[in-house]
Amino acid sequence: MLEPRRLRMLSQLRRSGTMASAARALGYSPTSISQQLALLEKEAGSTLFVAAGRGVRLTPAGVLLAERADAILDALDAAAREVRRIGETPVGRVRLSTFQTAALTALPDVAGVLRRHYPGVRLDVVHLEPREALDALARHAVDLALLEEYPGTPLPKPRSVLRRVVALDPLYLATPSGESARRPEPEARWVLEPRGTAARRWADATCRASGFEPDVQFESHDMTVHRAVIGAGLAHGFLPGLALRAVDDDRITLTTMSGDPARSIILASDRASAGDVACTTVGRLLGEMFTSPSTDPGAGPAVGE
Known part of the structure; x- marks a missing residue:
């Protein structure tokens, strides 16, 4: 039996090209990725990748399995969302990508609310740069992403991603x-x-x-x-x-x-997760954390006054 978590690692390795990049995108250490993929090779009974310069190259068997893995993982994610929609009580795992200052601002309080009021929701968090996070959303590697967008440097707007400015x-x-x-x-x-x-x-x-x-x-x-x-x-x-x-x-x-x-703090989600009760609950809590209290720490006079 092929383990879905290892299939996700192989799929990411195909896109990233190196163990380090795949590990960063999924929130693991390179050593952990390497060990898990070695186990996947044993499960599959075939060599899935070989060293190529500083990175790796998937073998024909690895390419085939990675392609099939994408379809398998999409189907598993869709099934999990459909099951969660059956009940009104939020349950399940929500995967969130964030950046440092947003994590420090919102995560402790959001995690506390989930623990007290929604114990059936598990929040898994990974730190990704905004463009990496958008890519992870498009691949269903995360369900929600907190992004920062600076003046004059707009982020891409993939069709599969919903986004709103929360602060x-x-x-x-x-x-x-x-x-x-x-x-x-x-x-x-x-x-x-x-x-x-x-x-x-x-x-x-x-x-x-x-x-x-x-x-x-x-x-x-x-x-x-x-x-x-x-x-x-x-x-x-x-x-x-x-x-x-x-x-x-x-x-x-x-x-x-x-x-x-000002930079825009954006909450983005995969369109496929829009009806997921657990994702909606976490998204609502994140939005509330940024709208209260104010982010203004009390600055001095404006330049040019």
Whole structure:
């Protein structure tokens, strides 16, 4: 008997091309993926993939099984949704993709509500970048996704995905306390997200609009690192409101910028999950967590005032 979880790993490996990429997309370690796929080869009685440079290449048997796996997994997911629709009480597993600041804001409270009021719902969470999350939705690898969309960097809109904006998260110029920056300063050193991310593209464009290329000394996806570097007086940066929710950090001065830029927090779902009671319940709870309380941590005067 072929185990569905391992079939899903093989399907993802076919798309990703490397164990590391497949592991990241599914929320496992590369070692775990490798071990599970080795077991799948024993179940199938055939070699399914071979090493190819830094990645792997599926054998003809692996390609055939991966193609069949997609149809099998879609049918299993559809059956699970149909069974859950029979009852009015939310039950079953909901797979959520999210990003750091959204997870820190919403997950503890959502998980608490589910534990107290919907014990039949299991919430599995994976951290994916927005475009990876949209791909996972399209492949039914996740049921819901929290996405961030920065000004000027719109996300794709796959036809199979439903989406709604649950919050507008203000973006602030963040400087060490005591430094009176009124706009992005060319002389400053900066902490920004890595190149290739939507946040970095927006930050670079914002600095260029002020006439300079930022001197980036620190790069990190982690907003707690940004906050620590700015608070220590080592750099300037840009912080979203969610990164400062429930944090009273008097080491950082926040300044609103011209045009009041904000990123959109988007809740996306697979159209096939629209009638699923468990998915609808988790989606509703996530939406409520972002609409109350406000994400505004109390910034200083706007640039240009």
